[in-house]
Amino acid sequence: MSEVIQVHTATGSHEAAQRLAQGAVQARLAAGGQIIGPVESVFWHEGVFGIGQEWQVVLKSSSQRYQELESYLRDHHEWANPEIIAVPVVTGSEPYLAWVRRTVEADEPQGA
Known part of the structure; x- marks a missing residue:
């Protein structure tokens, strides 16, 4: 199993969704x-x-960064009790999964 996860939330507007994602x-x-x-x-x-x-x-993201990501979403979300859930990525393209892991662990931008 990879340690890559997908974290889901929802917002009331496109602008709020963009702010959270960015x-x-x-x-x-x-x-x-x-x-x-x-x-x-x-x-x-x-x-x-x-x-x-x-x-x-x-x-x-990665399971190692989940707590920080959840805290970020809670702190910046427009709702007091937003849905924030993480779903494990069981398997996938190894180059893609490696890119996700490298990107959330790196200090500098990484190539795809």
Whole structure:
């Protein structure tokens, strides 16, 4: 199993999603990120049923950087209790997985 993970969160606007993704990647907490949306969400929040639009942020990182990435997302997120989940990447292209690991561990930009 690789130590590469995908970390997911959601925001209420495209701009908020961009800020989170850009900040995490610039801080090297994630090697890259994708913004998907808008997506339709159906949820319960504080006892109220809701439907709304959200933008999903998917960040590529390593399990070693997860706690720092989670802290960054909590500190910079617009919501008090955002979804922040990590999904392990079980396997994948080794050159890609190595790039993710190198990028989040490096002080200087790395090639793909």
